[in-house]
Amino acid sequence: MRYSELLLPTLKENPAEAEVVSHRLLLRAGFIRKLTSGVYSYLPLGLAAIRRVENIVREEMNRAGAQELLLPMVQPAELWRESGRWAKYGPELLRFSDRHQRESCLGPTHEEVITDLVRMNVHSYRDLPLNLYQVQTKFRDEIRPRFGLMRGREFIMKDGYSFDADEAGAEITYKKMYDAYQRIFKRCGLKFRAVEADTGSIGGSFSHEFMVLADTGEDTIVACRGCDYAANLEKAAGTEPEKDDVALLELEKVATPGKKKVDDVCSFLGITPENLVKTMIYIADDAPVAVLVRGDHEVQEVKLANLTGAVDVRLATDDEINAHTGVPAGFLGPVDLNVPLYADREVMAMANFVVGGGAADIHLKNVNPGRDFTPEAVADLRTVTVADRCPRCGAEFDFVRGIEVGHIFKLGTSYSDAMKARFLDRDGREQVFVMGCYGIGVSRIVAAAIEQNHDDDGMIFPLPLAPFKVALLNLALKDEEVTAACEKLYDDLEAAGIEVLYDDRNERPGIKFKDADLIGLPYRLVLGKKFPESGGIEVRTRRGESFSLPYDGAVKIIAERIAGELAATMAD
């Protein structure tokens, strides 16, 4: 492509609306423009980068036995009522009525549509397993869209859905998708990690998130230094605590006037937070529950939600605490508490600890579980800390930041049950499909790639995702010899199948260098006024390597290097 003919409006200054680096660079480099909040137009280079991702995704999905189709974006409300999500999904689902007052919505995801399609057309175990996917624009009316392509309301997603005859088949399909995802992100040239994840509101039994590692990521990943265990912060667990065998001391009431905070109580009583248990009141779907965790630990609300089965879990306000327990906040304790009590498993391993006394200005010392109180349930209910160790191998954890770009779920039969999607098995019996779903944020990957790979001058595209592999700069446009050499080089590169952006604009060298850096193509070839004398092409990679090549044979060498780098991303 000739730069002179390309719509590539680069910006010298940072747009005020862009906070994060990928958003800033995508705007500055002329990849995207905002239409309205969370909705972007993809300009030619932005689209080219997206196409690179899509193609890798398609190749690997097809290789894994999935078939591409394209489902409608507008979906009827009936389907969502059938699955129960019309009521459950909330305002993120953009709803509207058509001219006949038929209720409809824009698809934020396509479980209903695909389940409907399959139940209407697949009736036999002989047609299973079936794995279908699409690459499509999704719309979710996000509460707060932000960070450009990172969290738009409209975004491009690959979503896939599998249908198996039984659990065992679904497990195999899940594993296949897991492997395909590993290949996809490797081929994108990104540093990433698959982590165990909470299944969240989509439901299901098992789930992995694929995270692109970047300091600016919104999610925290807990990764083991010793083995390949990794999980997101909501899911991560440490080792099972071991109970010390110590003599139980006698329960003792102590006055702690005005000491509400953990730190205040500890310094007042001369203990450390490890010897104190705090009692937190949460509102789980309108019902109060109490949670016990060690003084220096934090309740993980997602774990609590899973234990209680509640959709919404939040910390109670001081007024709510008082109303439900009759105890002022700060002095709550598990002894004689009148709301359902859950304990983090760590608490059960502790002995002779301090808790709130169940009345103002009183705490209890030498409290012991089993003797002084008995929780309704014990579970891992807290967020892991740096002090925790890997549950698999006992090694230390690293906490790193990541951007979620893929998520795979074993769905089970929740949708097929709700929507009566059934087939006949070998014995002629009706069975429901066992489903899985598999998402990849295609447009988000482009943002994540930039977030992970950039410097002060601009983007640094991983080769497989670069909209062009090579930038060819003609710095002496009026020199006929140089221009002729550039033109030929441009043609030869294209003929060799290398996408090249030929900067043939009548601009000063500085502008061409700056734009090339900003766009971040992997290879930059420069021909200037020195060329007729030297006969050499100056090559510089966007990561800083530079060398020169003789004009003749340069295309072959570049082509080989590129082929070699691409092959490396494909290797197992």
Add this chain to the structure above:
RNA sequence: CGGGGCGUAGCGCAGCCUGGUUAGCGCGCCUGCCUUGGGAGCAGGAGGUCGGAGGUUCGAAUCCUCUCGCCCCGACCA
């Protein structure tokens, strides 16, 4: 939805507090000259319902009310 902030040329901003005659600056854009290895220089030029509506006033970008849009901080998710 709660909290904070911003809407003035394609982009970045000043002007507003303390109302006043033609609304400014930098970048970008157009023309010409000149220049050509890291966002040059000179000269000329185009481009604005000051987000919108209403009000106060002799007079509103500026003050008041309402409204729309956008951005940032918290609860969702690819």
